Amino acid sequence: MKDFPTLKIAFTAIIAGILLVVFIAGFRDVAADYFGLRFGERRFTKPPIEVFPDMDRQLKVKTQHPSAIFTDGRADRSPVAGTVPKGIPVDNPYLLTGRFGNRWGTGIPIEVTEQLLARGQERYNINCAVCHGKAGLGNGVAAQYTGLAGVVASLHQQRIIDQPDGQIYTTIYHGKGQMLGYPHISVEDRWAIVAYVRALQRARMATLRDVPPEIQQVLLTARGPAETDQPVNSNQ
Amino acid sequence: MPNIFPRWTNWLPLKVALIIAILGFLVVNGVTYYFTPKYTRVGYMPGQPVSFDHSLHAEQLGLDCRYCHTGVEKASHSNVPTVQTCMACHLHVQKQSAKLAPVRAAWESGEPIRWVRIHQAPDYVYFNHAAHVNRGISCQSCHGQVNHMTVVWHHEPQSMGWCLECHRRPENFIRDVNEVYNLNYTISTEEQRILGRKLVEEWGVQPPQNCAGCHR
Numbered sequence: 001m002k003d004f005p006t007l008k009i010a011f012t013a014i015i016a017g018i019l020l021v022v023f024i025a026g027f028r029d030v031a032a033d034y035f036g037l038r039f040g041e042r043r044f045t046k047p048p049i050e051v052f053p054d055m056d057r058q059l060k061v062k063t064q065h066p067s068a069i070f071t072d073g074r075a076d077r078s079p080v081a082g083t084v085p086k087g088i089p090v091d092n093p094y095l096l097t098g099r100f101g102n103r104w105g106t107g108i109p110i111e112v113t114e115q116l117l118a119r120g121q122e123r124y125n126i127n128c129a130v131c132h133g134k135a136g137l138g139n140g141v142a143a144q145y146t147g148l149a150g151v152v153a154s155l156h157q158q159r160i161i162d163q164p165d166g167q168i169y170t171t172i173y174h175g176k177g178q179m180l181g182y183p184h185i186s187v188e189d190r191w192a193i194v195a196y197v198r199a200l201q202r203a204r205m206a207t208l209r210d211v212p213p214e215i216q217q218v219l220l221t222a223r224g225p226a227e228t229d230q231p232v233n234s235n236q
Numbered sequence: 237m238p239n240i241f242p243r244w245t246n247w248l249p250l251k252v253a254l255i256i257a258i259l260g261f262l263v264v265n266g267v268t269y270y271f272t273p274k275y276t277r278v279g280y281m282p283g284q285p286v287s288f289d290h291s292l293h294a295e296q297l298g299l300d301c302r303y304c305h306t307g308v309e310k311a312s313h314s315n316v317p318t319v320q321t322c323m324a325c326h327l328h329v330q331k332q333s334a335k336l337a338p339v340r341a342a343w344e345s346g347e348p349i350r351w352v353r354i355h356q357a358p359d360y361v362y363f364n365h366a367a368h369v370n371r372g373i374s375c376q377s378c379h380g381q382v383n384h385m386t387v388v389w390h391h392e393p394q395s396m397g398w399c400l401e402c403h404r405r406p407e408n409f410i411r412d413v414n415e416v417y418n419l420n421y422t423i424s425t426e427e428q429r430i431l432g433r434k435l436v437e438e439w440g441v442q443p444p445q446n447c448a449g450c451h452r
Contacts, residue, residue: 042279047282064316
């Protein structure tokens with residue numbers, strides 16, 4: 001090596017270069033966490049390599065995954081027509097269908113508690129408010145798009161106020177008119193939403209006398225002297 | 237007796253040792269980074285059959301994660317939505333859009349849309365979404381701010397060491413159950429420490445660290 005100083009320098013430089021790159025890569029987390037340095041955030045479309053693929057991918061049936069067992073790739077066979085899923089309250093038809101025979105029933109068939117209303121509110125805000133709006137006025141964000149504008153119902157229409165509970169339940173379950181059903185919402189949650197929709201309707205028709213006395217005072221000072229029997233929200 | 241080895245070989249063992257040490261260092265560092273999900277998985281951003289834009293739906297329109305991922309609170313897996321969920325709006329909105337043609341085709345035929353899976357734990361890992369989201373671990377903790385992604389990509393390594401970071405110190409990540417689906421949530425380290433400890437104590441959170449917690 002003594003006779004080739006250039007080679008020696010080149011060799012040292014290569015080793016130092018590789019070292020530096022690996023050092024930076026190896027301590028990327030440290031660099032990111034403590035010094036805020038980020039090196040080339042990578043995006044790639046090829047499936048990730050599995051370095052040690054031992055039993056990582058097994059032939060068992062997995063959720064949301066095509067199965068090799070049947071030719072159509074589905075793990076489950078479609079159930080025979082008329083099959084009743086487990087947990088469906090077949091012995092309580094009103095709870096399940098919102099009907100008594102051919103007629104709509106009314107009344108919430110599960111105990112209405114504050115907890116149920118809170119659940120209904122949460123589920124309503126997730127599933128219904130997108131179109132119907134958080135207050136039920138039919139002005140949710142999706143309802144402002146071409147195609148849904150003017151189509152989404154306000155839940156405060158007399159027509160819907162007058163509907164039996166069972167009919168609102170069925171609308172959630174199977175849809176109605178332009179609205180598709182939401183069968184993935186559980187039976188209890190559908191009734192919770194019905195209860196919450198009733199609460200929204202009731203709240204909109206409420207008068208000052210419906211609120212607790214101490215809040216009445218707050219409201220009165222906020223809006224000045226007013227007619228106590230008028231609905232708080234006067235439009236519609 | 238003549239010298240069998242020339243003079244320059246005197247330093248050879250040291251040089252060899254030095255090169256082995258350097259190579260060892262390189263290999264160890266390289267493997268711990270390039271052979272682990274930090275490198276192999278983070279950044280995976282496959283094309284999808286439908287160019288669904290999470291930043292439009294989840295951020296601009298403000299849809300809750302659970303509008304589409306309906307089963308996440310009940311099931312071990314977080315489902316992709318059924319075509320019916322898409323069609324609830326797209327029966328009316330953007331119904332001519334070419335981007336939605338595969339959705340309409342699936343709606344007509346009943347064949348599922350074959351979304352490309354991005355996050356995929358090995359099959360010997362039994363991760364349960366419901367157990368996490370119902371106990372204050374946000375979507376964001378494991379998937380990043382999906383609500384700002386136009387095309388979803390793998391944000392966190394999701395390796396075992398990464399899981400254990402939280403299973404050993406859940407107080408660093410746990411949040412109020414009402415904030416689980418709020419992917420824009422931020423909290424200072426100091427507040428997180430106080431809140432985290434409180435929640436861990438109140439709920440009696442004891443994440444398993446034994447093998448059988450996740451592997452059966």
